[in-house]
Amino acid sequence: MERVAGHSDTEGRLRRLGDAVRAARKSQGLSQEALADAAGIDRSHMGKIERGERNVTLLNVIKIAAALDGSAADLLGKAGL
Amino acid sequence: MERVAGHSDTEGRLRRLGDAVRAARKSQGLSQEALADAAGIDRSHMGKIERGERNVTLLNVIKIAAALDGSAADLLGKAGL
Numbered sequence: 001m002e003r004v005a006g007h008s009d010t011e012g013r014l015r016r017l018g019d020a021v022r023a024a025r026k027s028q029g030l031s032q033e034a035l036a037d038a039a040g041i042d043r044s045h046m047g048k049i050e051r052g053e054r055n056v057t058l059l060n061v062i063k064i065a066a067a068l069d070g071s072a073a074d075l076l077g078k079a080g081l
Numbered sequence: 082m083e084r085v086a087g088h089s090d091t092e093g094r095l096r097r098l099g100d101a102v103r104a105a106r107k108s109q110g111l112s113q114e115a116l117a118d119a120a121g122i123d124r125s126h127m128g129k130i131e132r133g134e135r136n137v138t139l140l141n142v143i144k145i146a147a148a149l150d151g152s153a154a155d156l157l158g159k160a161g162l
Binding site for chain 1: 095139157162
């Protein structure tokens with residue numbers, strides 16, 4: 001899992017995913033901690049994903065999407081990715 | 082970038098992505114090397130992605146999808162993910 005260094009295009013894409021995760025999470029009334037636990041992802045890592053600070057892996061995107069009752073394709077579609 | 086150890090569900094998901102990448106690549110008449118170069122991904126890494134042997138990052142999924150003239154959401158949709 002790479003730390004993201006400062007390329008704006010890269011940051012923008014990851015931020016779009018993070019924003020989509022946050023919006024879907026809030027629409028389901030879930031706390032960030034509850035989503036992290038449901039997805040089986042470390043809580044501090046989930047915070048970094050929501051802030052667009054981590055280049056998340058496909059398997060974690062799938063886990064997050066499943067915890068939000070959706071598919072990874074749907075989640076990326078909502079993020080415009 | 083994690084090496085994938087042997088969990089079958091994990092392997093199945095990554096293999097579905099790899100199969101979708103290969104199918105889209107062949108439908109465009111691209112060699113694996115040409116796709117790797119177009120996406121800016123190391124050729125041996127691309128081979129591992131197509132074989133489902135690597136937990137690819139979101140940014141690399143986006144790069145591969147763009148090199149195949151599509152979105153990451155579309156590519157994951159084709160993979161059933």
